Amino acid sequence: MFLKCLFYTCCGETDIFNYHALYKDFDNKIFGQHLMAESVVHSIKSHWHNEHSQKPLVLSFHGGTGTGKNYVTEIIVNNTYRSGMHSPFVNYFVATNNFPNKKYIEDYKLELKDQLIRSARRCQRSIFIFDETDKLQSELIQVIKPFLDYYPAVFGVDFRKTIFIFLSNKGSKEIANIALEHHENGKIRSQLELKHFERTLMLSAFNEEGGLRNTDMISNQLIDHFIPFLPLSxxxxxxxxxxxxxxxxxxxxxxxxxxxxxxxxxxxxxxxxxxxxxxxxxxxxxxxxxxxxxxxxxxxxxxxxxxxxx
Ligand SMILES: Nc1ncnc2c1ncn2[C@@H]1O[C@H](COP(=O)(O)OP(=O)(O)OP(=O)(O)O)[C@@H](O)[C@H]1O
Structure with a gap:
């Protein structure tokens, strides 16, 4: 088993997850995102060490373009798998690249479901990343939904140790408005707290056009953390x-x-x-x-x- 792991990416044996290193990476490489750093490290750490997690960890990253959503995701992945984004257990989907044509939605649905099951069957610690979530067709959200839920197995596979990360620009205006008002009131950035954003983000994800709009992913509380990426000064x-x-x-x-x-x-x-x-x-x-x-x-x-x- 271990010899095999020298030549192939193995799940488990080659994982290098260390939350200290993850925190250090955020501290050294990510600027101006204190809310993200605290919440992401703690949520990943507690999910990773919880032998009895009841559902996958589901993170929803929100913020304007270039604020670090993809970069942070890559850092998480690099701290989890030796081969980083090249790991076969890291599944990265970009809505407009992977699912561009509505005409093929039935094929996309089957392929997506198949890929999720295949990856989690081979590795319980699989990571699934969906970029441009706001452009993801609602039929595909419905495919993903059961995998995020409190089930011991979905289609015979245990997803409870997996991580799902959704990235979108949704809510970026609201985040900027809150940060701006905070700044105009003479308060320092580090005084911004997650609670100032979570409800606003949840509402904007639920009400704005596209992606997670009106999905039971939100109403059933399947998203564990809405993470705001602050605009950069x-x-x-x-x-x-x-x-x-x-x-x-x-x-x-x-x-x-x-x-x-x-x-x-x-x-x-x-x-x-x-x-x-x-x-x-x-x-x-x-x-x-x-x-x-x-x-x-x-x-x-x-x-x-x-x-x-x-
Ligand atoms: N907060 C940050 N700290 C340090 N570097 C950053 C930060 N945000 C962005 N960068 C740099 O800018 C590049 C682009 O950022 P990134 O792709 O992560 O943005 P994004 O939020 O995913 O944008 P989009 O919404 O357009 O996909 C990163 O590769 C990184 O080099």
Whole structure:
């Protein structure tokens, strides 16, 4: 059994889950999402160590574009499986990629159900990720629903140790409004608490067009945690720029206030009146930073290489 695990990804033997490492990764790599970090680490830790969990852990990530929903998901996965997103037990679905055409909905339903069962049968710790949940057709939500419920087995397979993560931009306006009001009232970001958001997110997921709208996934309380991803202010976007610059070996520019300001100026911020939060989070940071570097007449390689070419 163990010899086999040297050559194939095994479920269980190769899991590397360690919540300390997960927390450390969030602390080092994720900026401005204190609500996410606390709630995700605790919920995963307690689900992981609960030998008698009655249902899968179901997390619903909400927030604007580029606030870190996919990045956080990847960090969770990397802390669970050695091969990360390449693990056969990590199932990643993007609504518009995997289920693009309504015409084939019956095929999608069968394939999805089959994949969920196959993965959980091979590994009780399978992870299922649904990106763009707001664009997921309601028929597919209905397929997923029984797997999230309090059943010892679904189609003969135990799903109670699995994790489901739903990602969507739903509720991002409401999250931004709460964060903005908090900021305008002179309160610091770390004073924002999960309770300020959970009900709002649940209502927006339930009432807004698309995805989880009016699903019994919500009314039956099958989603364990609604996690808000806060909009990122200039302070956090600057941290993303610095990470990118350091990866590029440009530690000098990471300390250059004027350069940093130029990159920030090339990004959009909202609301119009105060321009507090980035409209694209950290998503366009790498491209904008590279553009500013190239405007300076440097190639992305070293300055020396550039001069040599001349
Ligand atoms: N809070 C954050 N802390 C550090 N880096 C971040 C953060 N948010 C985003 N990033 C950076 O921006 C990139 C894009 O973010 P990500 O894909 O996670 O956004 P998203 O919330 O999933 O967006 P979308 O809703 O458009 O899918 C990440 O790979 C990461 O490099």
């Amino acid at each position: 200039k302070f956090y976007v600057s941290q993303c720029i610095q990470v990118h610059l350091r990866k590029r070996g440009r530690h000098d520019l990471a300390k250059d206030g004027e350069f940093m300001q130029r990159v920030l100026d090339s990004l959009e911020f909202f609301p119009e009146s105060s321009k507090i939060f980035s409209s694209s989070g950290c998503k366009r940071v790498n491209a904008k930073t590279d553009l500013e570097i190239s405007k300076m007449g440097f190639s992305l390689n070293s300055k020396k290489e550039f001069n040599d070419e001349l």
